[in-house]
Amino acid sequence: MTNHSNDCGVWVANWMIETPFMNDYENNTVVTATKMKLALYLCQSTNNVLLNELVSKAANYWDVQQKKRKALVKV
Numbered sequence: 001m002t003n004h005s006n007d008c009g010v011w012v013a014n015w016m017i018e019t020p021f022m023n024d025y026e027n028n029t030v031v032t033a034t035k036m037k038l039a040l041y042l043c044q045s046t047n048n049v050l051l052n053e054l055v056s057k058a059a060n061y062w063d064v065q066q067k068k069r070k071a072l073v074k075v
Helices: 009-021 034-044 051-072
Strands: none
Touching: 009 051, 034 051
């Protein structure tokens, strides 16, 4: 991130990570699904220069997890 950037992605990421550690967390009404939607929106943005790498790594991770799940089930 460059200085004077209008990108709020870093701020949002910090907010998502730090929310459970805040003193008033019990009074916080942010739903986990809302945080996930924000994360996905930031990741899938056309401004994300790492989008193709991110999608590739996510697909590879999904394939590995699917193979592990199939290995647990014997037909």
